[in-house]
Amino acid sequence: MSLARTLVDVRPLRTSPVFRRLLIGRTASILGTFMTVVTVMFQVWDLTHSTVWSGAVGLAQALPLMVVGLFAGSWADRGDRRRIFLVATVGQAVCSLLLAVQGFTGGVPVPGILALVAAGSCFGAVGGPAAGVFVPRLLPKDQVAAGLALNQVTAQAMMLLGPALGGLFLGWFGIGVCYLIDALSFGLSFYGAFGLPKLPPEGEPSRAGLHGVLDGLRFLAGHRVVRGALITDLAATLLAMPMSLFPLINEERFGGNPRTLGLFLSAVAVGGVTATGLSGWVTRLARPGAVMLCGAAVWGAALALFGFTSSAWVGLGLLVVAGAADSVSVLSRTTIVQTRTPDALLGRVTAAEQIVGQAGPHLGNLRGGLVAGWTSGATALITGGLLCVLAVAYVATSTPELRDGATAEPE
Incomplete structure (x- = not known):
């Protein structure tokens, strides 16, 4: 290539x-x-x-x-x-x-x-x-x-x-x-x-008030591909969001050095920017669903492995991989939503995607903090990453049209 x-x-x-x-x-x-x-x-x-x-x-x-x-x-x-x-x-x-x-x-x-x-x-x-x-x-x-x-x-x-x-x-x-x-x-x-x-809007405009909102929710519930894309994003953020765990992991494994903590926070972003900058091959593929599922699974697996490591450099490498995988997954998910949603519903579906993108990380950080309080930071990170992989595998097996289908005309 x-x-x-x-x-x-x-x-x-x-x-x-x-x-x-x-x-x-x-x-x-x-x-x-x-x-x-x-x-x-x-x-x-x-x-x-x-x-x-x-x-x-x-x-x-x-x-x-x-x-x-x-x-x-x-x-x-x-x-x-x-x-x-x-x-x-x-x-x-x-x-x-x-x-x-x-x-x-x-x-x-x-x-x-x-x-x-x-x-x-x-x-x-x-x-x-x-x-x-x-x-x-x-x-x-x-x-x-x-x-x-x-x-x-x-x-x-x-x-x-x-x-x-x-x-x-x-x-x-x-x-x-x-x-x-x-x-x-x-x-x-x-x-x-x-x-x-x-x-x-192209097509029939939305009904006013709550009726229009419910129409949008019915579309999300009935469109398996778009629904699967949003569920995959929730699995990645709600189950495996690591940010709230970084200070505790840093304390447990790496002596609480603030410079290490700062590198953890930057590594995910560096991976994301790098992957998006090299995304030409991703955007030219005809199977964004498969790319999204693989990216979300690698995100969860990399974070689970990060929970096991005691080497700061290995941990930073895993976080770069996680950030890159998440970036590819998000890009593919957005492509699916934008291309598989009828224009007349796209505002409502974009709003739902925006809500998932905002609420998921906040709730995921809360979940991680609660689990870490009951167990440890490493346990919260490992279990969250593994649960993310399992959830993504379930979406992949239960939604074959998301896994196999190419980006197509809106249904």
């Missing part, structure tokens, strides 16, 4: 100027968002020195996505997705601008800061399902997976760069400037989407 076919497929950047502008705006917005994540955590801790309030930051970000998400998906399937995304982007920019104002002026209590974070997350929950239709509507079918890979590799790069820049800018300029940069980044996101054509 040639190097050009191994590296991430950049055809969408050459063939679609609209996609190119959209990707630039999205990348800037993600960078600003991760700078704000660090800034909010720093500000709340600086004001309270309370782990309870620090934990509330995560809830303020995640709960609106879960509560608003499905209804937002139904809304996205009734109207012009472009307009909905632009409105949501303006809302997020306003929330970031208000955070910047309080950062410069001070005096806002912590609940007020969290309320602004939650409001921004609500707008994000609305914009996410609307944006879920952009790639399959803008690109030819044979470039959809490549477009999703470009989205993923830029997002992962910003996940690495954003917190580091956030920390530097906090030290140099203070919290107000970091929030202001995030607000400006939404301006680039708005510019990227402004040139899109109107994107009303």
